[in-house]
Amino acid sequence: MIFLPMNIAFFSIFLLLLAAALAFLFNRNQKFLIGVCFSMTTIASLLMVAAGGWAVGKGITNQVILPMGLPDLLFHLRLDPLSGFFLTVIGLLSFFVSIYSLGYVKGFLGHRSVTSLIIFYCLFLAGMFMVVLADDALFFLISWEVMAAASYFLVMFEDEKIENRRAAFLYIIVAHVGAIAILLSFGVMAGLATGFQGFSGYTFDAMRATNFPLGWATAAFLLAFFGFAAKAGVIPLHVWLPEAHPVAPSNVSALMSGVMLKTAIYGIVRVTFDLIGVFPWWWGAIVLIFGLVSAVMGVLYALMQHDLKRLLAYHSVENIGIILIGIGLAMIFTSYQMPLLAALALTAGLFHTMNHAMFKGLLFMGAGAVLHATRERNMEEMGGLIHKMPWTAAFFLIGCISISALPPFNGFVSEWLTFQAFLLSPSLPSPLLNLLIPMGAALLALTGALAAACFVKAFGVTFLGHWRGPHKPDVHEAGWTMRIGMMLSALTCLALGVLPTVFIDWMDVLSEQLVGAKIATSATGIGWMWLTPIAHERAAYSGPIVFAGIMAIVVIAYILLHARPAAIKRVPIWDCGFEKITQRMQYNATSFSMPIRRIFGFLFSIKEQVRLVSQYGHRAFPKKLHYHLRIRDLFWGWLYKPVVDASFWISRKVGRLQQGKIHVYLIYSFVTIIVLLVFLR
Structure with missing residues (x-):
């Protein structure tokens, strides 16, 4: 029986495919096409939010077998709380970005056709939704490839630029290396599920029912983690991310950074907690270490960037690291039979998954509005945009505060929960973990401080002061649909920060499904106003009270400043004795x-x-x-450049086989046939 949420999900995917078909068939009136197709993606995204939210809120699980695929390999789909949560996250940001795209994509009119952008945008969304709904290895990998191929063509949209072509090429190479690792991981699990005697083990149900030997389970986990880490941009597999995200159209950058990376997080959680289920503590230590390295190195590299979108891309590496910290801690606590702490850490990681999608989507939309108005990504040339783009500046500032983990916005809550998971950790049997966990808490604190510094730089240099470039463009505020998309995302960041107990109570079924414990009873036990992980005697946070306090301070300051306007004097600031101050100073x-x-x-x-x-x-x-x-x-020179140099060397050597003479190629064929006959007779 197909429940209503699954029907809604099917209809949403159908709308996306229909929009792609309309863009392909009726592409003469580009402006009309933008309005129709992005309106359809907006509706489809909102429907997917409803389907996913319903599945999580009701805790339902619905499985469907489609009569498609190969004769013995049908497509299996499953909507459960975990897939419902990720559908909600992807759908919510897609809803905001689709509204934003109604105005943003019009900026390309007159320069190039937007037909391919619309087609692959729709296929990209459909691919992400299908990845989350897949319940067998075949359909998962097909959906994964649809998502990867569509995003490749989106990065290539402005293909006349060499940086787009290079970034897309690097991205598709890393994506397919990761896909091969995921394929091998599913192959190991499917083979063990059937005893390597057939194809029935390709379904996720067969994998769930199998008790994997530790050695094979470890091989499957390491392959899956490598493959998904390549898609998520985990250091040292991150090199494609700061190349591809900046050059893609900004609405695509928002989706790639905000939700495409989260499909990899979904894959890690699905394989580890659901398909394998039982694992040793050191699996979690591996995830935790990679998370810590990605968080610290990601924010440090972001601080060094001058390209606004490249800076945001590196911050995605950092935030993926923070999410992996929560997942790694949850794995460690699960292996030591500490379900309540595991539930806290997993909730922190998944809540940060949603939070990062919201504020990173907002920041990329803000960067897109700046690029749309100035045709400039280099912050060294910017400045003073707050005067011409006050709404964009306000929304971008909210994103900066959120990603810096400052109250009362959402980034603070999920990072605070991650800190609580560190601080509440008891002494563990492993000396390595007893060293790693306090060190991890310190590194997470360092990451938060560096992130705040980075976004003081990003906002201050971009929006404050005066224009730094030699030629000031005719700057204009973003269009109303772009502002609505940013506004909705900003309000979501505020809602998730002020009312975290409501959302944690809604998503609590996830931790019960994956680690067998819930934290809502303790987290909201003293009322909806207080978030109390584990016990209120240890720690508590009230989003509404903090928000009310901040608003009270703002109102009082406003009243004091305007109560006696005559007492306020405006005079030139001290200029250190310089007579001719220029914007370059x-x-x-x-x-x-x-x-x-x-x-x-x-x-x-x-x-x-x-x-x-x-x-x-x-x-x-x-x-x-x-x-x-x-x-x-640093990782490019250490890890990737030697591989690239070796590949070029091998290519030059192998290239000597290309003689351009037909009789030489016939000799190659004859020798190959003889070798095959000798060894395969």
């Missing part, structure tokens, strides 16, 4: 991050050049100073 992105670059310089590949142009032939009379700074990803 402002603090810029490079100067802001310089102290942190000096401290953590050993973690970067830095090349700094200073060249002085003097007059009268003497350095004592400087005329110009040229400063060049290049910061490269």
Whole structure:
């Protein structure tokens, strides 16, 4: 029997495919096409939120077998609380971004056709939804490839730019390396589920019912973690992410960073907690270590960036790391039979999954509005945009506060819950964990401080001060549909931060499904206003009270400032004796991050050049100073460049086989046939 939520999900995917077909068939009136197709994706996304939210709220599980696929390999779909949660997250951000896209995509009209953008946007959403609904390895991998291929073509949208082509090529290589690892992981589990005697083990139900030997289970887990980590941008598999996300259209960047990465988180949780189910503590330690490294290194690399969208892309690496910290802790506590702590850590990780989707989508939409208005991504050229784009600046500021984990917004709550999981951890039998857990708490605190510094830089350099570039563009505020998309995302960030107990109570069925415990009883035990993980004697947080206190301070400050307007005097600021102040004398992105670059310089590949142009032939009379700074990803030089160099070397050697002569190729074929006959007779 197909329940209503599954029917709604089917109809949502049908709408997306219909929108893609309409864009393909009727592409002459581009402006009309944008309105119709993105309206359909908006409705489809909202329907998916309803389906997913219903599945989580009611705790239902519905499985469907479609008469499609291969004769003995039909498609299986499953809507349960875990898939429902991720459908809600993907659908909610897709809803906001689709509204935003109604105005944003019109910016391409007159320059290029948007037909391919609309088609692959629809297929991209459909692919993500199908990944989350898949209940067998075949349908999962097909959906995974649809998602990967669609996002590849979206990154390639402005294909006349070499940076787009290079980023898309790098992305598709890493995506397929990860897909091969996922395929092998499913192959191991499916083979064990049937004793390597057939194909029935390809369903997730068969894998759930199998008690995997530790060695094979470890192989499946490591392969799956590698494959999903490549998609999520976990360090050191992250190199594609800061290349692809900045060059994609900004509505696509919002979806790739906000929710596409979360399909990998879904895969890790599904394989580990659901399909395998039983695991040793050191699996969790592996996930925790990769999470900590990604969080710290991601935020440090973000601080060094001058490209606004590239900065946001590196922050996705950081936040994926924070999510993995919660998942890793949940795995450790589960292996030691501590279900309540496991539920707390898992809730923290999954809640941050939703929070990151909301504020990262908001920030990329804000960056897209800035790019739409200025045609500029380099923060060194920006400044003073708050005067021309006040709404965009306000929404971007909310995103900055949220991602910096400051109350009363959502990022604070999920990171605070992660800290509580660290602090409530008891002494464990493993000495490694007793060292790793307090160290992890310290590194998470460092990450939070660096993130706050990074977004002071991002907002201050972009929106405050004066325009830094040589030619100031005719800046304009974002269109009303773009502002609505950003506003809804900003309000969601506020709602998740002020009323976290409501959302935790809604998603509590997830921890019960995966680790066998719920935290809502303790978390909301003293009322909806107080969030109390485990016990209110240990820690408690009230979003409504904090929000009310902040608003009271703002109102009082406003009243005091405007009660006696005559007492306020506006005078020129002290200019340190300089008579001619120019916009180039402002603090810029490079100067802001310089102290942190000096401290953590050993973690970067830095090349700094200073060249002085003097007059009268003497350095004592400087005329110009040229400063060049290049910061490269350390992992690219250590890990990827040797592989690339080796690939080019092998290609050159193998290329000698291409003689361009038909008789040589016939000899190759003849020799190959002889070898096959000898060894396969």
